[in-house]
Amino acid sequence: MKFRRPRLSFFLNALILLGVVACGGAGGSGDPSNSLDLESLAIANCPTQALFPGDKIALAVEGNPAGKAVAVNPDAFQSDPPRFAAVDAQGNLVALYPGEARVTATAAGLSSEACVVQILPPEHQGSVRRLTDNADEDHWGMNNSWPMTSRGKVLWQRIDGNLDIEVLLHDRRDPAGDDTSVDLVDFLSGDVDFMALGSGAAEGEVLLSYRVGLQDTHVSADGRAPQDLGDRQQEEGSIADGCYFFREGGGANDLQRFTAAAGLTEILSAGETYTPVGSGCEAVYERRGAAESELVHFDGQTHLPIADGLPAFPDFDFRRQRAVYASGGDVTLVDLTQDPPAVVPLTSDGPTRLDRNPRTDGESVVWHQIDGAEHHVWMYDIASGTRRKISATVAPKKFDSLQIDLKQALWVEGTELWFHAGSGDAADSAAVDLKGVPLDPGYRPYLKDGLVAYVGDDGDTEILIVE
Numbered sequence: 001m002k003f004r005r006p007r008l009s010f011f012l013n014a015l016i017l018l019g020v021v022a023c024g025g026a027g028g029s030g031d032p033s034n035s036l037d038l039e040s041l042a043i044a045n046c047p048t049q050a051l052f053p054g055d056k057i058a059l060a061v062e063g064n065p066a067g068k069a070v071a072v073n074p075d076a077f078q079s080d081p082p083r084f085a086a087v088d089a090q091g092n093l094v095a096l097y098p099g100e101a102r103v104t105a106t107a108a109g110l111s112s113e114a115c116v117v118q119i120l121p122p123e124h125q126g127s128v129r130r131l132t133d134n135a136d137e138d139h140w141g142m143n144n145s146w147p148m149t150s151r152g153k154v155l156w157q158r159i160d161g162n163l164d165i166e167v168l169l170h171d172r173r174d175p176a177g178d179d180t181s182v183d184l185v186d187f188l189s190g191d192v193d194f195m196a197l198g199s200g201a202a203e204g205e206v207l208l209s210y211r212v213g214l215q216d217t218h219v220s221a222d223g224r225a226p227q228d229l230g231d232r233q234q235e236e237g238s239i240a241d242g243c244y245f246f247r248e249g250g251g252a253n254d255l256q257r258f259t260a261a262a263g264l265t266e267i268l269s270a271g272e273t274y275t276p277v278g279s280g281c282e283a284v285y286e287r288r289g290a291a292e293s294e295l296v297h298f299d300g301q302t303h304l305p306i307a308d309g310l311p312a313f314p315d316f317d318f319r320r321q322r323a324v325y326a327s328g329g330d331v332t333l334v335d336l337t338q339d340p341p342a343v344v345p346l347t348s349d350g351p352t353r354l355d356r357n358p359r360t361d362g363e364s365v366v367w368h369q370i371d372g373a374e375h376h377v378w379m380y381d382i383a384s385g386t387r388r389k390i391s392a393t394v395a396p397k398k399f400d401s402l403q404i405d406l407k408q409a410l411w412v413e414g415t416e417l418w419f420h421a422g423s424g425d426a427a428d429s430a431a432v433d434l435k436g437v438p439l440d441p442g443y444r445p446y447l448k449d450g451l452v453a454y455v456g457d458d459g460d461t462e463i464l465i466v467e
Helices: none
Strands: 041-043 056-058 061-063 076-080 085-087 092-095 099-107 115-119 128-130 137-139 153-159 165-171 180-185 192-199 206-212 216-221 227-231 237-240 243-248 254-259 263-268 273-279 282-288 293-298 303-310 315-319 322-327 330-335 342-345 354-360 364-371 374-381 386-389 403-405 408-413 416-420 429-431 446-448 451-457 461-466
Touching: 041 099, 061 099, 076 085, 085 099, 092 115, 153 192, 153 206, 153 451, 153 461, 165 192, 165 206, 180 206, 180 216, 192 243, 206 237, 206 243, 243 273, 243 282, 254 273, 254 282, 273 315, 282 303, 282 315, 293 322, 303 322, 303 330, 315 354, 322 354, 322 364, 330 354, 330 364, 354 403, 364 403, 374 408, 403 446, 408 446, 416 451
Parallel strands: 137 461, 192 237, 237 273
Antiparallel strands: 041 061, 056 092, 076 099, 085 092, 099 115, 128 461, 137 153, 153 165, 165 180, 192 206, 206 216, 216 227, 237 243, 243 254, 254 263, 273 282, 282 293, 293 303, 315 322, 322 330, 330 342, 354 364, 364 374, 374 386, 403 408, 408 416, 416 429, 446 451, 451 461
């Protein structure tokens, strides 16, 4: 379950190309590929070592006219699939998701051979580290079902001996105790609950939210001074990519969206709408009717029903324009990247097996299967259309503990925290050695960007990370 990170420079195009010809010649600014009779084209610095999500490379291209290597400004680059590795017109490549991407360049009517880029899941050594060690209560607060870690940062609250509550944000790169104090709420103001953390609009930043005194919604960009959105009696919410979707409570049951740029916007005021799950400033939510519910996709402008005939509180997830849901004991994928959306049944077990708790990271899907007395975890790869069992144990899995991100998965069996490192093979799943600080059963652990955060109990609740 250990990966050794290769030594990669941030830009691999710092090469010395023998016989390089200056673009356009003396006094010119043209592209040599437009004036040279190229015989072949190649990506000169195709990485020979695997990348990790987030790694960046500036690709260099060279041509070969009459046996002489020259630098070339290509007409275009292409990545297949672009969801695994993105490359812009200048050749700046970003690794996005574990797997294999084939990158080609074109110039002067020629295409290069594919540069095959291998991308691994985030490094994870399974080592446990404390973020807190005190006599106070450190945890996620009440009414919490949304990630407490994003982009290497962890959010929690601390209740001191005076019952005052401090909202804290920690960067994994910093030592324990070096935290950002986001807010200090005195006990007379009431509880802090419905905490949520997700990626911000700017690269590397996060956006966080919490409710104070059962009414006021607070938001903070990257731990800066919080903004009070007022008495929204906000309930469940989801933060990703700088967009915060939440249900307005107090009987309204309407959907609100907050961004730092646009502020607070009501996106739906029809009532009876619940549990928005956001990704890329889009969302999927439940719209509840008198007898049954449906799932609706909001693309930023329009609302499109994508599944109906569901019970209230349907079990679903959404990431990168792909939604999954459980109904009738089976799991279904709705691929919103296609027009019209493709509906793909992932299981057809019916009453013989119970498939539930589907979760997706946009490229893979995991779910919990109960087969008689046995409990399994399955993973489905969307690109290949294949599925594999990633849990070799048959012990019961805690309801709603299953999560997936960048092909890594997390779940709870009894008092054990299980982690899957991302290969899709059951041999890559193992119980985490929690170093004597067991999980507190009242709080869910969370996984994001290769970082696991959980609430442990060593006599009082503490915050720990596994990396």
